Amino acid sequence: MQDSVLLNIENLKVYYELRRFGFVHAGYVRAVDDVTLSLKKGEALSIVGESGCGKTTLAKTILGLVKPFSGKVIFDGKDLTDLDGRMKLWYSSQVGFVQQDPYGALPPFMTVKRILQEPMLIHGIKDPNEQMARITKILTELKMTPVEDFLGKFPHMLSGGQQQRVVIARATILNPKLIVADEPVSMLDASVRVEILQLLRQLQKEHGIALIYITHDLSTVSYFSERIIVMYAGWIVEEAPAQELVENPLHPYTKALFEAISDPDAENLKTFKKVPAGEPPSLVNPPSGCRFYPRCDARVDGLCDRGRPEYLWVNEKHRVLCFPEEQKQRFKT
Amino acid sequence: MSAIVRRLKELKNYPSAIFGLSIIGFLLVLSIYTVIAIPYSQATKLWRGADQIWIENPRFARPVFFDWFTPKKLARTIIVDSKNNPAAKIVERHEKDVEIRIILEFEFPYDEFPTEINLFMNTKLPDSNMYGTFYWETPDGRKISLKRGSIKARDSYEMSQDTALRRRLTGKDAHIGLFSKPSNQDDGAPLKGKYKLIIEALSFKPDDDLDARLVVYGTVHGIAGTDHLRRDLRVALFWGAPIALIFGLLAAVGTAVLTMLIAATGAWYRGVVDGMIQRITEIRMILPTLIILIMIGMFYSRSIWVILGTVILLGVFGSGIKIYRAMFLQVREMPYIEAAQAYGSSGSRIIFRYMAPRIIPMLIPTFVIEVPAFVFLEATLAFLGISDPVIPTWGKILYDAQSRGALYMGQYYWVVIPSTFLIITGLGFSMLGFALDRIFNPRLRRM
Numbered sequence: 001m002q003d004s005v006l007l008n009i010e011n012l013k014v015y016y017e018l019r020r021f022g023f024v025h026a027g028y029v030r031a032v033d034d035v036t037l038s039l040k041k042g043e044a045l046s047i048v049g050e051s052g053c054g055k056t057t058l059a060k061t062i063l064g065l066v067k068p069f070s071g072k073v074i075f076d077g078k079d080l081t082d083l084d085g086r087m088k089l090w091y092s093s094q095v096g097f098v099q100q101d102p103y104g105a106l107p108p109f110m111t112v113k114r115i116l117q118e119p120m121l122i123h124g125i126k127d128p129n130e131q132m133a134r135i136t137k138i139l140t141e142l143k144m145t146p147v148e149d150f151l152g153k154f155p156h157m158l159s160g161g162q163q164q165r166v167v168i169a170r171a172t173i174l175n176p177k178l179i180v181a182d183e184p185v186s187m188l189d190a191s192v193r194v195e196i197l198q199l200l201r202q203l204q205k206e207h208g209i210a211l212i213y214i215t216h217d218l219s220t221v222s223y224f225s226e227r228i229i230v231m232y233a234g235w236i237v238e239e240a241p242a243q244e245l246v247e248n249p250l251h252p253y254t255k256a257l258f259e260a261i262s263d264p265d266a267e268n269l270k271t272f273k274k275v276p277a278g279e280p281p282s283l284v285n286p287p288s289g290c291r292f293y294p295r296c297d298a299r300v301d302g303l304c305d306r307g308r309p310e311y312l313w314v315n316e317k318h319r320v321l322c323f324p325e326e327q328k329q330r331f332k333t
Numbered sequence: 334m335s336a337i338v339r340r341l342k343e344l345k346n347y348p349s350a351i352f353g354l355s356i357i358g359f360l361l362v363l364s365i366y367t368v369i370a371i372p373y374s375q376a377t378k379l380w381r382g383a384d385q386i387w388i389e390n391p392r393f394a395r396p397v398f399f400d401w402f403t404p405k406k407l408a409r410t411i412i413v414d415s416k417n418n419p420a421a422k423i424v425e426r427h428e429k430d431v432e433i434r435i436i437l438e439f440e441f442p443y444d445e446f447p448t449e450i451n452l453f454m455n456t457k458l459p460d461s462n463m464y465g466t467f468y469w470e471t472p473d474g475r476k477i478s479l480k481r482g483s484i485k486a487r488d489s490y491e492m493s494q495d496t497a498l499r500r501r502l503t504g505k506d507a508h509i510g511l512f513s514k515p516s517n518q519d520d521g522a523p524l525k526g527k528y529k530l531i532i533e534a535l536s537f538k539p540d541d542d543l544d545a546r547l548v549v550y551g552t553v554h555g556i557a558g559t560d561h562l563r564r565d566l567r568v569a570l571f572w573g574a575p576i577a578l579i580f581g582l583l584a585a586v587g588t589a590v591l592t593m594l595i596a597a598t599g600a601w602y603r604g605v606v607d608g609m610i611q612r613i614t615e616i617r618m619i620l621p622t623l624i625i626l627i628m629i630g631m632f633y634s635r636s637i638w639v640i641l642g643t644v645i646l647l648g649v650f651g652s653g654i655k656i657y658r659a660m661f662l663q664v665r666e667m668p669y670i671e672a673a674q675a676y677g678s679s680g681s682r683i684i685f686r687y688m689a690p691r692i693i694p695m696l697i698p699t700f701v702i703e704v705p706a707f708v709f710l711e712a713t714l715a716f717l718g719i720s721d722p723v724i725p726t727w728g729k730i731l732y733d734a735q736s737r738g739a740l741y742m743g744q745y746y747w748v749v750i751p752s753t754f755l756i757i758t759g760l761g762f763s764m765l766g767f768a769l770d771r772i773f774n775p776r777l778r779r780m
Contacts, residue, residue, distance in 0.1 A: 063675045092677030104668040109336065109690045118686075119676040154336075167672075174676070 006177060006210050007039040007062065012071035014054075014061050018284065028069075029283045031057040033234035035071075041177065042208040044201070046221040046242070048257065049231035052280055055214045058231070059180045062212065063097055064088065076177070093123045096171030096209075098181040098200070102163035102188070106155035112166055113151040119174050138169045141206075142199055161192035168200060178210045186217065197224060218261050222246045227317075230254050233281050233291040240318040250312075250320040252276075252296045290322075303331040337694065343772045350768030356761025364575035371568060379568045380725040387563035391448050391550035394559045395746050405444040408551035413437040413530075415544050424542065431539050433463075435532040437547045441472075446523050447508045449550040452490040452530070457542035459486050465534040469511050472526025477501075477511065484534060484543065508549070558746045560730070561737050569725035570751060576726045577708045577758055580641060584707035587641075588648035589700035593692055596654045597684045600661030610654065617650040623713070630719030637721040644710060653699075657692060664691045694773040702766030705759030712755055727751040 012035045015028035032054045039045055047055045060066040062073060064080055073080040075091065083091055099105040106115055116135045125131060139147045142165045155163055164184060171179055181200065185193040197220060204211045213224055221228050222242045230238040230251065238251040249255045256276045276295040281287050287294055289305040296304065303323055311319040344350040371379070379386060391410055400407050415421045415435045425432040456463060467479035467490070479498055480490065492498060492507035502510030512523040534543050557566035599607035629643050664670070665688065673687050714720055715728025716735065734740075734747040 060671075065671060065674055089677045092675060095675070097672055097675035099668045099672060101668055105672050107669045107673075107687055107690075118673070118678075122677045122679075122682070170672070170676070 004041050005038050006041045006043075006076060008072070008074040009035055009037050009062075010072045010074070011036055012058075012061065012073060013069045014057050014066055015069040027284050030234050030286060031283060032061065033286075035234075035236055037229060037236065037239070039178070039210050039212065042204075042210055043227065044204060044211040044213060044225040046213045046215060046225040046228045047231055048215055048218055048221055048228060050216055050257075050280060052283075053231045054234040054283075055231050056182055059097075059182050059212065059214055062178075063095055063180055064091060089123070093119075093174040094177050096174070096176040096179040098164075098167055098171050098179060098184045100183040100187055102160060102167050103155060105167045106163060108155055110154070111151065112153050112155075112158075115155075115166060116170055116173055119170060123174055134173055135169075138173050139165075141203060142169055144169075159192075160188050161196060164188060164192075164196050165199065168196075168203070172203060172207070172209070175207070176209060178212070179204065180212045180214070182214045183216070184213070185220075186215070193220075218257055230257065233286060234283060235291060235321060237292065237321045238319070240314075240320075244318055250314060250318075251292075251322055252298045253292050254320075298328075300328045300331045303328060337697070340694070340772050344765075344768060347768035347771070349764040353761045353764030353766075353768065356757055357765065360574050360578055360758060360761065363571065364578055367571040368575055371571060376568055376572050376725060377723040380564065380572075381723070382562050382564055387559070387565070388451075388453075389548050390559050390563040390565060391552065391554055392559060392561055392563050393448070393742075393744055393747075394550075394552055394554035395744075396556055396558045396750070397553045398556065399553055399746070406442060407553045408443040408445040408447050409553060410551040411439050411441065411447075411549040412546065413439045414546040416546070422544075426539055429539060430535060430537045431541055433532075433534045433536070433543045435534075435543065435545050437530040437532075437545060439528055439547070439549070440526070441512065441523065441528055441549070442525055443551070444522060445552050446512050447549045448552055449548075450492040450508050450511070451548045451550070452492065453546045453548070454484055454488045454490070454532075455544050456484065456486050456488075456536075457540070458538055461486060461536055461538055461541045463534045463536040463541065463543060465532055468529075468531040468533075470529035470531060471511070472524055472528060473515065475515065479507075479530075557750055560733055560747065566730060566747070566750070569730050570727070570754065572725045573727035573730070573751065573754060574758075576637070576724060577711065577755075580637065580711045581704040581708035581758070581762070584641060584644050584648065584710075585700045585703040587645040588651075588653070588707075589696050589703065591645065591649045592651070592653040593657050593689060593696055594684065595649060596657035597661050597688045597692075599654070600658050600665050601680060601684050601688065607658075610650075611658075614650045614654045617647065618652065620647075622647050626714055627717060627719055630714065635719060635721055637724060640711070640714060640719070640721075644707065648707075660692055660695070661688055664688050698766050698770035698773055701762055701769055704762040704766075708758050708762075709755065727754055 012032055013030070014032040015030055017028055018026045020026040035058060037045075047058065049055050057066060061068055064083075068081065075094065078087070078091075080091065110118070113135065116138070117131055120126075120131050120134065125134075135151070136147050139145070139150065144150050144162065144165055150158070150162070150166075155166070158166065168184075179200075184200065185196050188196060200211070201224060203209070211225070213221070215221060222245075225242055228240060228242050228245045229236050230245075230253065232253050238245065238249070238254045240248075245254065246258070249258055253276070260275055276297070278295045281291055281294065287305065289303075289307055290296070290299075290309050293299050293304040299305075300323070309321050309323050311321055312324055313319050344354070389410070389412060394410075395407070397407075397409075413421075415437065421436050421438065423434045425434075452467075463484040464482070465484045466481045469477040469479055471477070478501075479492065480495065492511070495507060498507050499505065499510070503516070505513065512528075513519055514522070514524045530547050532543075532545055536543075555565050555567050557570045559565055595610055599610040625647065626640065626643055630640065633639065670683060670687055673683055678687070711720070711726070712728035712731065715726050716731045718732060720726060720729055720732070728751075730751040731748060734744070739745075739747040
């Protein structure tokens with residue numbers, strides 16, 4: 001099924017250069033370090049991880065907003081780093097971007113109609129009838145009806161949920177093959193989150209759009225996607241089909257994340273949740289060896305702080321970035 | 334755009350805005366009237382004073398409305414012409430000569446002496462040479478002999494400059510001596526009543542003829558007075574309005590818009606582009622604007638367009654760049670800019686369509702408030718002698734007034750009237766600008 005692969009990321013590194021006095025090189029922030037992943041057409045993939053783990057940088061790199069330091073991003077057989085001006089424009093019509101803050105994502109001085117027209121104008125859809133047809137279609141799909149009521153409104157006149165729907169409409173109006181949703185519901189009321197996620201999921205399934213859903217909210221990922229990637233400090237530490245990851249998390253960090261999910265259960269009053277001590281490491285000077293090692297409760301001194309672990313393939317679809325159990329046992333004794 | 338229009342409609346709630354707008358409206362109407370009534374070519378010709386256009390205007394005359402502030406009747410200019418008055422001329426033609434007697438009679442009802450008396454004469458034949466005798470008759474019947482001598486084809490007799498006459502009038506200039514009361518009743522005021530100038534001319538060419546035009550110059554003239562070259566200041570006062578508006582508006586709009594776009598370009602592209610813009614701005618900020626403008630005026634060109642261009646260029650790379658850049662750096666990080674990039678907007682589209690509209694509401698009051706600064710700058714340059722040589726402006730009136738010591742000589746009207754126009758222009762734009770500022774930056778309303 002090699003031909004159905006939409007996006008292939010190989011050994012991607014995104015480093016931000018630090019400079020002293022504006023020109024003296026003073027190291028790199030290794031926001032994304034050696035990430036490899038692939039995405040099939042129409043597939044929904046979740047990326048989870050705590051703040052600062054590089055998931056947003058990864059998203060921006062996929063969107064072409066950030067230049068990779070090294071590695072390849074191959075979309076539909078074309079390497080992103082090789083694209084010239086015209087192909088870049090084409091690429092920008094192939095990927096949609098749904099941001100976290102719906103109000104900030106909409107230009108406050110444009111009406112809904114104008115906001116939705118903008119991508120079409122840039123990509124040469126100049127016929128007003130076609131523009132209106134597309135706008136009407138997408139807003140109807142997103143249940144913003146009657147459409148006419150919304151066209152003349154400015155973003156500040158809409159509720160948070162409506163704003164986010166306009167953002168989703170804008171991201172899908174060019175019929176992209178991939179949507180990158182960077183924490184699309186984390187700034188919305190709990191009451192509208194589910195609805196927005198359902199709409200997004202429905203849209204994705206109906207149009208066969210691939211989706212990268214970035215979040216730190218583990219309670220929604222299993223519902224929302226077929227596959228989950230867990231990131232920590234610029235690394236992918238675990239990747240597995242959604243169901244399998246929920247049932248059988250292997251990486252200590254994944255386990256800790258699942259432990260931290262809050263559950264509305266009165267019993268929780270009596271217990272303390274186990275949360276990994278410490279903070280995510282500095283990405284300028286990451287710890288030697290495994291980057292999770294300082295916070296890991298299953299660490300093995302002498303092994304985990306030395307070299308970078310390799311991926312362990314539990315099965316064809318499940319990989320985890322940790323040292324094999326036998327190796328750990330050998331070091332413990 | 335509709336948001337801006339909606340906000341502009343709020344202006345009617347601000348009395349200061351209405352006052353400012355009515356001043357600007359008045360200046361606009363005045364400008365349109367001026368451009369139609371005194372076309373540019375005519376205005377420059379009038380201001381150059383070609384062909385002795387102003388010869389019948391008094392020098393240093395005050396505006397006529399000075400009458401309202403004094404119980405005295407101020408002297409108007411009196412012109413009597415034998416051409417318009419056939420009864421004033423008696424012609425006796427003989428075989429070999431012709432005798433012409435012209436009596437120019439006029440009523441003098443004023444409480445002030447005139448400032449000058451001139452007599453302009455025209456003979457019919459271009460090569461004639463007449464002999465004339467001139468008398469002056471006062472209302473109380475005194476007859477004063479003025480002069481005897483030849484009259485050429487186009488001749489004038491400047492009585493106030495006639496030293497022989499002055500000696501006969503006991504040292505008084507003709508325009509005073511001829512209007513004074515007899516020496517035993519002299520109280521420093523002119524004698525009112527009917528005066529006569531009698532010319533008796535003799536020519537040896539029988540078909541010759543003579544016409545005379547007497548101009549008794551007053552002390553007031555027109556609505557704006559006159560200057561040292563007898564020019565009616567109305568021309569410069571009226572033409573000053575369109576020039577000030579055009580210069581002020583173009584400079585303010587040009588500076589504000591270009592500053593904003595350059596700041597946005599720098600903030601968007603960052604790196605080398607931004608660095609260059611910032612360094613140019615910093616260098617420009619330590620350069621003295623006025624001195625550069627004076628040097629350009631002195632050594633290159635005084636055309637108003639060159640000056641305007643220089644003012645805009647120097648204004649663009651000013652402190653505004655730093656202020657707008659700070660705002661744009663904030664706008665640049667807004668998520669919607671990132672979104673626009675993601676769906677393929679070009680750099681210029683982001684600058685014009687996504688960044689600039691955020692700043693325009695702040696720009697509108699700023700540029701309205703800036704207009705007076707540029708109007709004053711133009712006047713300052715004109716005052717310093719750097720202004721278009723052919724265009725009459727308010728600043729140029731002030732320059733003439735200053736160079737002739739108008740205030741020292743007590744000719745206040747010459748300074749006060751153009752200054753008033755400058756001040757009300759500034760007042761109008763400032764009042765409108767402050768009201769706009771309150772509308773577009775609502776936080777100010779609470780203060």
